[in-house]
Amino acid sequence: MNTQKLDQLRAILRESGIDEGLKFLNELTDHRYTAVYRLHDSVLKNLALYDKAGEVKPEYLAEVPLDVSFCQFVLRDGKFLTSDSARDERLDGHPYKGVMMAYHGVPVSDQRGQLVGTLCHFDLVERNLSDDNYQLLQQAGVVLRDFLATD
Numbered sequence: 001m002n003t004q005k006l007d008q009l010r011a012i013l014r015e016s017g018i019d020e021g022l023k024f025l026n027e028l029t030d031h032r033y034t035a036v037y038r039l040h041d042s043v044l045k046n047l048a049l050y051d052k053a054g055e056v057k058p059e060y061l062a063e064v065p066l067d068v069s070f071c072q073f074v075l076r077d078g079k080f081l082t083s084d085s086a087r088d089e090r091l092d093g094h095p096y097k098g099v100m101m102a103y104h105g106v107p108v109s110d111q112r113g114q115l116v117g118t119l120c121h122f123d124l125v126e127r128n129l130s131d132d133n134y135q136l137l138q139q140a141g142v143v144l145r146d147f148l149a150t151d
Contacts, residue, residue, distance in 0.1 A: 002135055002136040005136055018047070021144075022034045022049070026052055031052070031122060033051055033061075033123060034119075034121050035119075036108065036119050038116055043063050044064045044071050047117070068094075070085075070100060070105065071120065074107055074120070082104075083126055084126040100122055101126050102121070102129075104120060104121045108144050109141075119140060
């Protein structure tokens with residue numbers, strides 16, 4: 001399955017850190033962004049973000065109120081996947097429906113098993129995520145707990 005890629009990710013995280021780990025995950029997809037967000041009260045704070053376009057991180061991605069994020073659904077349901085938010089009826093009434101077009105996210109827990117944030121691929125255009133890459137994203141969400149700083 002994804003054992004080799006997961007081993008590669010672990011090695012990259014150990015040797016080069018989260019930024020390079022996100023780059024590795026992102027290069028396996030068409031998504032522009034791959035990120036880790038940590039929940040602080042009612043705000044998701046970006047811990048690391050990889051942008052395939054190589055641009056400076058947009059300010060609006062640095063901190064996102066939980067109630068307008070797609071990450072809220074990951075934290076509530078254990079995952080959230082949409083390749084085209086404009087056509088996703090689950091997002092009716094959501095302010096970012098049709099704006100953040102693609103979002104594929106999984107939960108990240110800390111060493112104690114407490115849910116602390118999300119790992120996600122996202123884009124401003126419609127993007128699909130293969131089953132293999134989704135499975136790897138899930139596994140990466142578990143592996144990341146060993147590389148996140150504690151509060």
